[in-house]
Amino acid sequence: MRDLFDKIYKDKGPLGKWADQAEGYFVFPKLEGPISNRMKFKGKDVITWSINDYLGLANHPEVRKVDAEAAAKWGSAYPMGARMMSGHTDLHEQLQKELAEFVNKEAAYLLNFGYQGMVSTIDALVSKDDVIVYDVDAHACIIDGVRLHLGQRFTYKHNDMVSIEKNLQRATKVAEKTGGGILLISEGVFGMRGEQGKLKEIIALKEKYNFRFFVDDAHGFGTLGKTGAGAGEEQGVQDGIDVYFATFAKSMASTGAFIAGDQEIIKYLKYNLRSQMFAKSLQMVLVEGALKRLDMLRSMPELKQKLWENVNALQGGLRERGFDLGTTQSCVTPVYLKGSIPEAMALVKDLRENYGIFCSIVVYPVIPKGLILLRMIPTASHTMEDINETLEAFSSIRERLENGTYKRLSAAVAEAMGEKY
Secondary structure: OOOOOHHHHHOOOOOHHHHHHHEOOOEOOOEEOOOOOEEEEOOEEEEEOOOOOOOOOOOOHHHHHHHHHHHHHHOOOOOOOOOOOOOOOHHHHHHHHHHHHHOOOOEEEEEOOHHHHHHHHHHHHOOOOOEEEEEOOOOHHHHHHHHOOOOOEEEEOOOOHHHHHHHHHHHHHHHHHHOOOEEEEEEOEOOOOOOEOOHHHHHHHHHOOOOEEEEEOOOOOOOOOOOOOOHHHHOOOHHHOOEEEEEOOOOOOOOOEEEEEOHHHHHHHHOOOHHHHOOOOOOHHHHHHHHHHHHHHHHOHHHHHHHHHHHHHHHHHHHHOOOEOOOOOOOOEEEEEEOOHHHHHHHHHHHHHHOOEEOEEEOOOOOOOOEEEEEEOOOOOOOHHHHHHHHHHHHHHHHHHHOOHHHHHOHHHHHHOOOOO
């Protein structure tokens, strides 16, 4: 029998093996200063493209005022206890009612955290006789929720309708034998690629197959649709989504999340979500803050309008310069380049140190080996000056990548890590 910790010393994992070179700079970086379009990194001013503050609410004076007043009124603890026991209030109910109305559903229920809530919702919706069908590119919170499932689960190729239907057929055969049902899960917007899930096409399959549809719309809520109600509204199929999920961590610039759907579905989940039944209630300062943010989403359409002006300017400018943005259909702006992990490190360091541009870097194993993904999140806080500076910087770093500059600069790192070019 081996020591449980043997693997820790022998195999650091695909990302962990880079810890000595990457930690504190490429991973676990420390951005400082007020959340904004420009912050500080390692003491230098940088344009920040890594903050999911889509509508610029994180440091909005009206939001800061309400948050401060709520903190002074309630403190950071109230209410104490789980919702079912002692942590329920009128304001929790009010927020749920207003969220349900905003996303055109009968009812909604608050979740303490998006990740935790997603895992628990999947767990509550299915039993061992049921079958889950989900996108292979689903967010980690969905994958972890699916892992709890004791029954069958099938993945389909990303946004591939042929694969979706094939797996619904497989799931139907299993469900007919077990007597269970089928839960199909997609994202409204896939956070890495920026593509919208094929919600309209999936919902159309309900005419042929008996399944329920669960959508994680973390990146669509507040950014897509006429009113900001998300990808379902954008595609005109909100009614076909059986369980709708969104987080406060993106457009709402806060902590928490919610699920919405028909009254009976939400009532069932309210009494069966283990992560909410046995966890402390969402604090009042966050509830009051969410009410204010939701009011601003409804009453200040200029925030979303400014966001999309910036999105179109950034994405349009990058495409004009020949950059590959994949097939994004949202604010998420992925820029795909070709190179190794050491080259990616050299490139990002150049961007941050010499051009004052801070964006997230994604490499293998999250994406295929040999690709570099620079993931950018435009917000309503960005300016045209930010965008123009960034476009110039990206043109420069691409040239240096293609002429081998980063390859030479990263040769020592590559050799130390046993990487081959």
